[in-house]
Amino acid sequence: MPAHEHESVTTDPLVRERAHLAASRAALRTMREDAQALDISDVTANWVNAAVLQSQIDERIRSLADLAHTPLFFGRLDYLRAIGAEQAEGGDGERFYIGRRHVHDADGDPMVVDWRAPVSQPFYRASKKDPQDVGRRRRFGYTGGELTAYEDEDLTDPTGNERTSRLLQAEIERPRVGPMRDIVATIQPEQDEIVRSGLGGTVCVQGGPGTGKTAVGLHRVAYLLYAHRERLARTGTLVIGPNRSFLHYIEQVLPALGELEVRQATVEDLVTAGTPGMAGASGASGAAGIEVRGTDAAEAAVVKGDARMAEVLRRALRSHVTMPTEPVVVVRGSRRWRVPAYELEEIVTELLAREMRYGAAHEALPQRIAHAVLVRMEEAGEAPDDRVQNAVARNPAVKAAVKAIWPAVDPAKLVLRLLSDAEFLAAHADGLLTGDEQKAVLFTKPARSVRSAKWSAADAVLIDEARDLVTRTHSLGHVVLDEAQDLSPMQYRAVGRRCSTGSATVLGDLAQGTTPWSTENWAQALRHLGKPDAAVEELTAGFRVPREVIAYASRLLPVISPGLAPVESVRESPGSLEVRAVADPAELDAAVLAACEESLVREGSIGLIAADARVPALAEALTAAGRVYLSPGEETSAETRLILVPASLAKGLEYDYVVLDEPAAVVDGEPDERTGLRRLYVALTRAVSGLTVVHAAALPEELA
Secondary structure, eight states: OOOTOOOOOOOOOOHHHHHHHHHHHHHHHHHHHHTTTTTOOTTTTSHHHHHHHHHHHHHHHHOOOOOOOOOOEEEEEEEEEOOOTTSSSSOOSEEEEEESSSSEOTTTEEEEEEEETTGGHHHHHSSSSTTTTTTEEEEEEEEEEEEEEEEEEEEOOTOOOOOOHHHHHHHHSSSSOOOOOOOTTOOOOHHHHHTOOOSSEEEEEEOOTTSOOOHHHHHHHHHHHHHHHHHHHHOOOEEESSSSSHHHHHHHHHHHHHHHOOOOHHHHHHHHSTTTOOGGGSOOOOOOOOOOOOOOOOOHHHTTTTTTHHEEEEEEEETTTTOOOOOOEEEEEEEEEEEEEEHHHHHHHHHHHHOHHHHHHHHHHHOOOOOOOOHHHHHTTTTHHHHHHHHHHHHHHHHHHHHSSOOOOOOOOOHHHHHHOHHHHHHHHTSSOOOHHHHSSSSSSOOOOOOOOOOHHHHHHHHHHHHHSSSSOOOOOEEOOOSSSGGGGGHHHHHTTTTTEEEEEEEEOOOGGTTTTOOOOOHHHHHHTTTTTTTTEEEOOOOSSSSSHHHHGGGHHHSSTTOOOOOOOOOTTTTEEEEEEEGGGGGGHHHHHHEEEEHHSSSSOEEEEOOOOGGGHHHHHHTTTTTTOTTTSSSSSOOOOOEEEGGGGGGTOEEEEEEEHHHHHHHSSSSHHHHHHHHHHHHOOOOOEEEEEEEEOOOOOTOO
16 A cells, blocks of 8 residues: 555654554444445345345445454554555555455455455565565554554564564463453564465464464464365365363354354364264164263273274164065066176175265165166167166055165164173274273163263264265365364374364373373374374464463473473563462462462453363352352453353463462373373463462462
């Protein structure tokens, strides 16, 4: 954009920038009003087209909303020379304002350029050593939605020292009241490389606490939707998180970036929903969703989540195929057409060898038998066509043969039988599962039906695998999988099915694995996902957690994840860590509440994290003290900023200040010490500005 466009004649830079902000907001309002004024009554052929077009217009109107407390632009690039039209978005000027969405004036000239546009990339990657044709980078500071400051960085002097931007630091450290927000103004070069990586490849991001891996994954979705919108509009995108609290925490990030249609779900949501269109013709019946009402012992969950269960299910499903021993005789009019048993066996053997989906083979078999009949008709001098073949395929004799040879199978009933019938399980787990493992997965009290069974989360994944063996699962264009280190191999397979023809962004931290089946290395996980060639990127620079806090938590790494590089925080915050010992255990609750009250004097959100077993006692103490608190996922307000967080739900969440109750109880709340220390590592690294650890019992020796 030419420097003189849309500017006041004043020489005060801040006044000029505010004027440009006001003009940009006015232009955005005009863009929205233009969309609202569109009349489609004369441009659609029928009501279906009209409904589709109106839906697209409504989405456009929603995306053009001006969010009062979300700055329209956060930076500016002053190029040293004009940028070609093929490189820049909509103009040949040398100054570009970088923001969350594109805004143009009445002539179509850009007033704000989308952060995802190619011309915006140097805002994140340019440096004095590699200025990328940028002379000056300007960052803006906002207070309550008002532009209040700016900061310039001269990139023309390669001998000058690189310095940390004060406004960038302030934006990173800004108090966090409410759900997670975007980091579009603070993306770092190593993060930007991952964000802008192509749609074709799967990327796995190993990132310790505070490295911004979740934000990177969400911003990658936004970038891919910008760069490949048409393709992803057809194939779909999905963000998968560990639980509902986490999804609620991140749900505003993509809408703030103008992306409204990305679906969010947990793995449990995916596998319990059922697969539409599976019943009947596909060879599966009863494809309704499964309700999770039961829980597994850790030993059973580990076995059910093991990849060997996929082969057990495949064998069990294939066992329903019976080799024919009788011929098929089709009567049409006065003629009888006979397909002998040996020929039927050849057809079935060929279908088995092709490793088709069970349901697809169930559909193919009557057509193959009908084709064999048509060959005999032609040999007899008749000239049958496709209609005759379809009629033969529906003949009662053919249908009866298919039912006997390759019957329809309900996936849920198959899993129910495997987990209820010891002999059936043993027959198909032979050489795969030990006797003890088979006993571990069997129901202690077999259910009478699919509906009455108390399915566990691991059972639902097995049913999902069985569904896919019957009918192929629909694949999306791109899937983001967060907190991936906690998935079992069978859960990875469930996610992989949903991006089998697309790509994925896998996000996680091996040191934060807190399930008995958690991932030990990414290569293994990516194989189960079906993406063995995925690139693995490691983020080790921490921008969220203060250096003192992450260094304290990293004392646990040699035990919980040997060989994993600790996070190097770029943020020094003296006094951000305090460890308080309470001499009398009876005074622990009072000491914890006192620490919370001290934290509440500061600005921002306060997370009180405790072992799950300690939460009821702390809730009672807070209520008795008259202190209102929230649960994870509930939105904070200026009046209510304290959140009581069970340690099991803390993963992925961030708070300005954290009070951690009794670390020993967090460790003891897990089935083994290593998992307990990993859970503690998670709890210790949720603070953005300060952490207070309060304990009466002895600290784990790694922290002492």
